[in-house]
Amino acid sequence: MSGWVIIAGLGPGRESCITPEVTEAIAQATDIVGYIPYVRRIAPRAGLTLHESDNRVELDRARHALQMAADGRRVVVVSSGDPGVFAMASAVFEALEAGDATWRALDVRVLPGITAMLAASAAAGAPLGHDFCAINLSDNLKPWDLIEKRLRLAVEADFAMGFYNPRSKARPDGFARVLDVLREGCAPERLLIFARAVSTPEQKIDVVRLAEATPEMADMRTVVLVGSSQTRLIERAGDPIVYTPRSVS
Amino acid sequence: MSGWVIIAGLGPGRESCITPEVTEAIAQATDIVGYIPYVRRIAPRAGLTLHESDNRVELDRARHALQMAADGRRVVVVSSGDPGVFAMASAVFEALEAGDATWRALDVRVLPGITAMLAASAAAGAPLGHDFCAINLSDNLKPWDLIEKRLRLAVEADFAMGFYNPRSKARPDGFARVLDVLREGCAPERLLIFARAVSTPEQKIDVVRLAEATPEMADMRTVVLVGSSQTRLIERAGDPIVYTPRSVS
Numbered sequence: 408m409s410g411w412v413i414i415a416g417l418g419p420g421r422e423s424c425i426t427p428e429v430t431e432a433i434a435q436a437t438d439i440v441g442y443i444p445y446v447r448r449i450a451p452r453a454g455l456t457l458h459e460s461d462n463r464v465e466l467d468r469a470r471h472a473l474q475m476a477a478d479g480r481r482v483v484v485v486s487s488g489d490p491g492v493f494a495m496a497s498a499v500f501e502a503l504e505a506g507d508a509t510w511r512a513l514d515v516r517v518l519p520g521i522t523a524m525l526a527a528s529a530a531a532g533a534p535l536g537h538d539f540c541a542i543n544l545s546d547n548l549k550p551w552d553l554i555e556k557r558l559r560l561a562v563e564a565d566f567a568m569g570f571y572n573p574r575s576k577a578r579p580d581g582f583a584r585v586l587d588v589l590r591e592g593c594a595p596e597r598l599l600i601f602a603r604a605v606s607t608p609e610q611k612i613d614v615v616r617l618a619e620a621t622p623e624m625a626d627m628r629t630v631v632l633v634g635s636s637q638t639r640l641i642e643r644a645g646d647p648i649v650y651t652p653r654s655v656s
Numbered sequence: 657m658s659g660w661v662i663i664a665g666l667g668p669g670r671e672s673c674i675t676p677e678v679t680e681a682i683a684q685a686t687d688i689v690g691y692i693p694y695v696r697r698i699a700p701r702a703g704l705t706l707h708e709s710d711n712r713v714e715l716d717r718a719r720h721a722l723q724m725a726a727d728g729r730r731v732v733v734v735s736s737g738d739p740g741v742f743a744m745a746s747a748v749f750e751a752l753e754a755g756d757a758t759w760r761a762l763d764v765r766v767l768p769g770i771t772a773m774l775a776a777s778a779a780a781g782a783p784l785g786h787d788f789c790a791i792n793l794s795d796n797l798k799p800w801d802l803i804e805k806r807l808r809l810a811v812e813a814d815f816a817m818g819f820y821n822p823r824s825k826a827r828p829d830g831f832a833r834v835l836d837v838l839r840e841g842c843a844p845e846r847l848l849i850f851a852r853a854v855s856t857p858e859q860k861i862d863v864v865r866l867a868e869a870t871p872e873m874a875d876m877r878t879v880v881l882v883g884s885s886q887t888r889l890i891e892r893a894g895d896p897i898v899y900t901p902r903s904v905s
Contacts, residue, residue: 423677497785536746
């Protein structure tokens with residue numbers, strides 16, 4: 408069996424963030440599998456078949472990739488950001504575990520990428536420069552109560568935070584509740600960063616205090632970062648810098 | 657003023673994880689500043705001055721970089737992993753905030769890299785595929801009580817976890833206490849991953865249950881990942897796969 412599956416991270420958007428090992432995997436592939444906008448980032452070439460699929464069909468896509476590899480194809484499953492952070496790697500392993508026993512012998516590897524939270528952090532300064540957590544705010548795959556519980560504990564732990572999928576058309580209200588939970592446990596001066604379309608030409612970084620934050624500042628293309636109680640703002644002529652010091656004062 | 661400072665992530669070890677934008681920044685630099693082993697990853701060339709420094713002098717190094725940029729030099733501060741995750745970005749911004757007011761006008765940027773935790777996660781499967789946190793276990797810059805508090809809250813939140821700097825010669829005992837805290841709140845079957853020298857030729861990934869974990873499994877080159885209560889192990893002929901499903905059951 409000479410097929411393989413590589414689950415590869417394309418990074419947050421700009422091409423210069425794609426690691427050489429991911430570029431090389433794509434060059435070796437016979438098939439690219441992924442959500443439509445990610446597959447469209449791959450240049451077509453002879454010998455390469457592009458398989459676009461909608462979102463919300465992650466398990467179908469994963470099974471398709473594994474079956475093609477079992478048939479000897481060299482398959483790259485493309486994710487944006489890092490495939491191991493709220494992306495395709497877990498879906499592929501779910502499919503592998505539940506699927507044909509022979510799939511366990513397949514060569515399946517994950518190549519990391521720059522995840523949106525860390526690209527947003529770099530664009531703003533270093534707000535995640537101390538202990539932090541990452542929470543997916545979508546309640547499609549977990550109960551809302553668990554999201555709220557994690558938020559409250561993260562506030563109590565004084566983690567900086569990165570929020571993925573803060574708000575969508577199907578979930579317009581959850582993020583307002585997130586802001587309410589933050590306001591119960593954090594001072595009004597707490598720093599938030601709304602990073603939209605990070606590392607693309609449409610990138611927009613807005614730094615606000617918790618008191619000024621509104622739900623409408625987030626959408627599906629936004630990653631929201633919340634500083635810890637120690638996070639600082641450096642004002643200057645250009646964009647401000649937000650960072651969390653290494654020491655706890 | 658034509659100088660600049662770029663704080664760049666070299667990724668966890670292998671060259672194929674360095675993003676093209678970081679490679680380009682190094683190509684444009686007149687000066688490279690960093691901890692000795694990271695600077696030694698940069699190929700010498702005419703016109704490029706390499707400034708190696710010991711660890712524990714991060715602020716001196718940061719001031720040096722900023723002063724050189726103020727003098728018109730093009731300076732890359734190299735970090736391993738991602739500079740925004742327990743690395744040099746926060747140190748540079750601490751120095752900038754406390755330093756000469758003219759430094760605020762400098763062109764200072766952060767280029768993200770693949771952080772060790774996410775490279776380790778990719779090597780093991782997708783153990784951080786659901787909500788997770790990152791904790792630096794060194795108490796050099798924060799009180800030990802805060803580390804324990806964060807650990808207990810992270811266990812209560814059922815985050816997967818990534819631990820940086822779990823153990824060193826100067827801090828031989830802290831990681832034993834970390835394992836004790838985990839044992840208070842997690843089942844003996846909880847999955848841990850000890851990822852040593854991740855993405856280098858010496859990479860070693862050990863997957864163990866909490867009941868079997870010992871402090872000696874970690875050292876300064878190890879990143880430790882702890883699964884959530886949902887994290888699963890797929891046994892197979894080769895290395896096992898550890899992943900956290902996207903859904904909470």
